[in-house]
Amino acid sequence: MAIHRHLGALFNPDTVAVIGASDNPGKLGFHVMKSLTQGGFTGRIVPMNPGAKKIMGIPSVPSIDGFQDPIDLAIVAVPAPLVPGIFEACEKKSVKGIVLISAGFKEIDDPSGAQQQSILERIVRRATIPVIGPNTFGVVNVHRNLNASFTPEFSRLKKGNIALVSQSGGICHLFAFMAMSQNVGMSEIVGLGNRLNVGFPEMITHLMEDPETEVLALYLEGLEDPRDLMETARAFRGRKPIVAYKTGRTRNRDQASISHTGSAAGDHELYEASFRQGRIFGVDSMEALLDAARAFSVCSLPKGPRIAILSGQAGPGISAHDTCEMGGLEIARFQPQTQRAINELLPPIALRTNPVDLGPAWYNSAAIRGILKTVMEDDHVDGILLLMMFASANREALENISSLLLEWKQRKPIITCLISPPGIWDGQVRELEMAGAMINLDTPERAAKCMTYLWQYKKMVN
Amino acid sequence: MAIHRHLGALFNPDTVAVIGASDNPGKLGFHVMKSLTQGGFTGRIVPMNPGAKKIMGIPSVPSIDGFQDPIDLAIVAVPAPLVPGIFEACEKKSVKGIVLISAGFKEIDDPSGAQQQSILERIVRRATIPVIGPNTFGVVNVHRNLNASFTPEFSRLKKGNIALVSQSGGICHLFAFMAMSQNVGMSEIVGLGNRLNVGFPEMITHLMEDPETEVLALYLEGLEDPRDLMETARAFRGRKPIVAYKTGRTRNRDQASISHTGSAAGDHELYEASFRQGRIFGVDSMEALLDAARAFSVCSLPKGPRIAILSGQAGPGISAHDTCEMGGLEIARFQPQTQRAINELLPPIALRTNPVDLGPAWYNSAAIRGILKTVMEDDHVDGILLLMMFASANREALENISSLLLEWKQRKPIITCLISPPGIWDGQVRELEMAGAMINLDTPERAAKCMTYLWQYKKMVN
Numbered sequence: 001m002a003i004h005r006h007l008g009a010l011f012n013p014d015t016v017a018v019i020g021a022s023d024n025p026g027k028l029g030f031h032v033m034k035s036l037t038q039g040g041f042t043g044r045i046v047p048m049n050p051g052a053k054k055i056m057g058i059p060s061v062p063s064i065d066g067f068q069d070p071i072d073l074a075i076v077a078v079p080a081p082l083v084p085g086i087f088e089a090c091e092k093k094s095v096k097g098i099v100l101i102s103a104g105f106k107e108i109d110d111p112s113g114a115q116q117q118s119i120l121e122r123i124v125r126r127a128t129i130p131v132i133g134p135n136t137f138g139v140v141n142v143h144r145n146l147n148a149s150f151t152p153e154f155s156r157l158k159k160g161n162i163a164l165v166s167q168s169g170g171i172c173h174l175f176a177f178m179a180m181s182q183n184v185g186m187s188e189i190v191g192l193g194n195r196l197n198v199g200f201p202e203m204i205t206h207l208m209e210d211p212e213t214e215v216l217a218l219y220l221e222g223l224e225d226p227r228d229l230m231e232t233a234r235a236f237r238g239r240k241p242i243v244a245y246k247t248g249r250t251r252n253r254d255q256a257s258i259s260h261t262g263s264a265a266g267d268h269e270l271y272e273a274s275f276r277q278g279r280i281f282g283v284d285s286m287e288a289l290l291d292a293a294r295a296f297s298v299c300s301l302p303k304g305p306r307i308a309i310l311s312g313q314a315g316p317g318i319s320a321h322d323t324c325e326m327g328g329l330e331i332a333r334f335q336p337q338t339q340r341a342i343n344e345l346l347p348p349i350a351l352r353t354n355p356v357d358l359g360p361a362w363y364n365s366a367a368i369r370g371i372l373k374t375v376m377e378d379d380h381v382d383g384i385l386l387l388m389m390f391a392s393a394n395r396e397a398l399e400n401i402s403s404l405l406l407e408w409k410q411r412k413p414i415i416t417c418l419i420s421p422p423g424i425w426d427g428q429v430r431e432l433e434m435a436g437a438m439i440n441l442d443t444p445e446r447a448a449k450c451m452t453y454l455w456q457y458k459k460m461v462n
Numbered sequence: 463m464a465i466h467r468h469l470g471a472l473f474n475p476d477t478v479a480v481i482g483a484s485d486n487p488g489k490l491g492f493h494v495m496k497s498l499t500q501g502g503f504t505g506r507i508v509p510m511n512p513g514a515k516k517i518m519g520i521p522s523v524p525s526i527d528g529f530q531d532p533i534d535l536a537i538v539a540v541p542a543p544l545v546p547g548i549f550e551a552c553e554k555k556s557v558k559g560i561v562l563i564s565a566g567f568k569e570i571d572d573p574s575g576a577q578q579q580s581i582l583e584r585i586v587r588r589a590t591i592p593v594i595g596p597n598t599f600g601v602v603n604v605h606r607n608l609n610a611s612f613t614p615e616f617s618r619l620k621k622g623n624i625a626l627v628s629q630s631g632g633i634c635h636l637f638a639f640m641a642m643s644q645n646v647g648m649s650e651i652v653g654l655g656n657r658l659n660v661g662f663p664e665m666i667t668h669l670m671e672d673p674e675t676e677v678l679a680l681y682l683e684g685l686e687d688p689r690d691l692m693e694t695a696r697a698f699r700g701r702k703p704i705v706a707y708k709t710g711r712t713r714n715r716d717q718a719s720i721s722h723t724g725s726a727a728g729d730h731e732l733y734e735a736s737f738r739q740g741r742i743f744g745v746d747s748m749e750a751l752l753d754a755a756r757a758f759s760v761c762s763l764p765k766g767p768r769i770a771i772l773s774g775q776a777g778p779g780i781s782a783h784d785t786c787e788m789g790g791l792e793i794a795r796f797q798p799q800t801q802r803a804i805n806e807l808l809p810p811i812a813l814r815t816n817p818v819d820l821g822p823a824w825y826n827s828a829a830i831r832g833i834l835k836t837v838m839e840d841d842h843v844d845g846i847l848l849l850m851m852f853a854s855a856n857r858e859a860l861e862n863i864s865s866l867l868l869e870w871k872q873r874k875p876i877i878t879c880l881i882s883p884p885g886i887w888d889g890q891v892r893e894l895e896m897a898g899a900m901i902n903l904d905t906p907e908r909a910a911k912c913m914t915y916l917w918q919y920k921k922m923v924n
Binding site for chain 1: 488490496571599612615628629630633635638642643709711712747774775777780781825852881904905906907
């Protein structure tokens with residue numbers, strides 16, 4: 001299928017028609033209009049509704065047939081039985097892409113749904129119009145301020161380089177809200193819905209070419225055949241990292257229970273094998289999906305497994321140490337000159353070997369800076385975890401290492417867990433993150449896990 | 463040791479002396495004074511420093527000997543060599559408890575540290591004064607506004623019923639900051655430091671009697687003998703839940719590496735066995751420590767493993783389903799009358815069996831309320847997970863079920879994952895949490911895990 005070639009226009013339209021646009025908040029077409037108009041989209045928005053002259057102050061046209069200019073993207077939010085007619089009008093008009101929000105197709109119990117969907121399939125096969133959906137909340141191209149969805153709040157997303165492609169709209173919402181509250185930027189969000197003619201392979205192909213996207217995050221529940229996905233991913237392997245979260249283990253087991261062959265594990269293993277072959281990095285929670293995507297989008301990959309842990313207090317260093325070793329990382333043995341430099345900077349009351357306890361240097365920011373620098377420059381160190389919990393006495397510590405983090409900027413991967421009560425270090429941490437100096441996680445284990453993701457991914461793509 | 467009988471006075475003092483109080487921000491005695499004075503403590507604060515007349519505006523006395531009135535708690539932040547003399551003065555004065563912040567004892571490499579500590583041990587054995595520390599950041603009794611620590615920001619904590627006892631001060635800071643940002647209240651925080659004569663057994667005994675504490679969270683790295691802890695916990699088993707996070711697997715392995723017997727696993731297994739015997743709920747991360755403590759402090763325990771998942775979107779329901787089954791929970795089969803009621807409230811386009819997809823009821827809050835009510839009343843349901851991601855169209859859904867959640871108030875355990883962009887649902891969710899209606903977690907997996915904690919704990923204490 002060469003549908004992916006047409007996806008560029010769908011995600012970068014000049015003129016967008018909203019079929020089923022409405023001024024009634026009880027209609028999804030109302031929320032779609034709000035998303036487009038309030039999201040800062042600079043192209044032309046054309047509401048279509050046979051019963052209105054204007055919608056949200058924008059002149060409305062009754063239907064596609066009555067509109068003279070070309071349409072790049074049609075967002076469709078009308079009852080299912082009306083959709084085939086609209087698709088035919090889109091074909092006649094040479095619309096370049098469709099986002100089909102309407103539900104009531106293959107996903108419903110009633111056989112009329114599947115029947116409706118096969119009618120649509122026939123039309124789009126003939127016309128080669130890419131369709132996102134049906135039964136989707138929509139798509140968002142953050143960089144173009146294109147919020148083609150029924151949730152205006154997606155427009156609050158910061159521009160970034162992580163794209164999400166998901167079989168669940170709910171997961172798209174959750175991922176985006178997590179990204180917002182953690183100040184993570186995104187490039188595109190796509191709810192695939194019933195995947196009429198655009199699925200994971202088409203989206204992967206499109207996103208590999210998308211200049212704004214550096215990391216692909218996928219959420220999937222079950223595919224007819226995961227090998228399609230794997231083969232597409234493999235064709236691009238190494239170009240951009242792909243992280244995937246697959247759920248539905250239990251659901252598949254139920255469906256397969258007739259055979260009593262324990263095929264749930266088999267199914268899960270099939271996905272795991274496909275992921276490995278496609279160099280897709282599999283994760284097991286929403287938190288891990290976001291964290292791994294963030295890590296891959298910001299951090300360099302470690303050359304080896306040897307990690308330095310610099311910790312403002314011993315406890316967090318110990319828990320990070322446990323997590324690192326359980327995830328296949330090693331605690332670096334410093335070179336003699338590094339250890340000598342640390343011994344000069346820290347009094348003998350601290351643990352000065354790796355993990356290094358920076359506690360006694362709280363009042364001596366120059367020492368903390370010196371230790372960080374010498375560890376960064378140690379060829380026996382492949383990555384650094386820097387962990388510090390705020391205490392009044394170490395308030396200045398962060399400010400004194402900021403310039404070093406900025407200057408170093410992931411020449412080796414550096415991941416932090418710098419935590420204070422709300423409002424003290426957050427602003428500085430956020431600035432450093434926005435400059436790409438590091439990513440900051442909210443527990444030592446989560447930070448250490450991110451480092452294991454980097455190393456496991458490095459081994460996978462090598 | 464009957465030291466625990468004296469801990470009540472240490473945590474509820476009327477007069478607090480700060481030995482080593484200072485107006486110099488470079489001294490820990492400065493931060494301690496700030497913590498006490500700004501934390502709202504209503505008792506008497508007596509700064510002690512031979513070189514000052516007033517500290518932070520409060521009249522200062524040169525030493526304990528020169529002070530006429532009784533002292534309940536002495537907070538000591540002076541160099542280690544001065545501490546034995548101060549301890550003798552405390553003994554003479556019949557001070558009821560000491561928080562010894564000073565470092566430089568058993569924890570340092572230099573043998574003089576251990577020597578200093580054994581001098582202290584002799585004094586306190588004779589005097590039976592309970593001592594928290596040395597080498598601690600301090601203690602906090604949130605309900606008494608007593609911030610006897612070098613971190614004034616602990617005073618921002620909300621009053622609640624979770625107490626933390628930790629071998630690491632860094633972990634105390636992290637836990638408290640996590641609690642602050644998640645709006646979780648606490649009762650007491652204790653950094654044990656080198657455990658001169660107060661360790662986990664003494665603190666557990668004290669907290670079991672503390673009327674403000676309902677759940678005990680412990681962080682430990684390694685004990686001389688975990689059986690002491692286990693036996694104390696077992697004596698109280700069932701009275702109040704205890705959650706424990708043990709780190710230092712890898713560190714213990716290094717220490718034991720001479721024997722080449724793989725004793726790391728043995729060590730970890732010894733703790734696990736001790737935890738089981740003491741009915742201590744073991745967890746494996748800071749996130750789990752906080753989440754389990756929160757769940758035990760708010761939620762009722764499920765009578766059985768049968769869980770209902772009500773999800774505003776299918777995806778989050780599926781991931782929660784996976785997590786539940788992996789954690790030993792079962793997906794409830796509704797009673798026929800429950801299923802009939804749901805079938806009447808939801809159109810056939812949705813998944814109406816458990817997990818229930820509430821998607822089609824977004825515009826019909828009465829239906830969501832009705833479904834929640836009928837599921838709550840189903841005797842085949844032992845606990846409920848309610849998951850909903852905000853979308854403009856379901857904005858009102860939360861408001862319409864709030865009264866039901868408040869009314870029900872954990873008659874059966876109910877855990878939610880109600881997530882919106884910052885500033886939309888947060889306020890409502892927070893109010894419901896503060897009223898004890900439920901706890902809200904930020905991913906479906908984390909919510910489902912909390913339900914597994916409740917069930918696993920229920921099985922452990924039965």
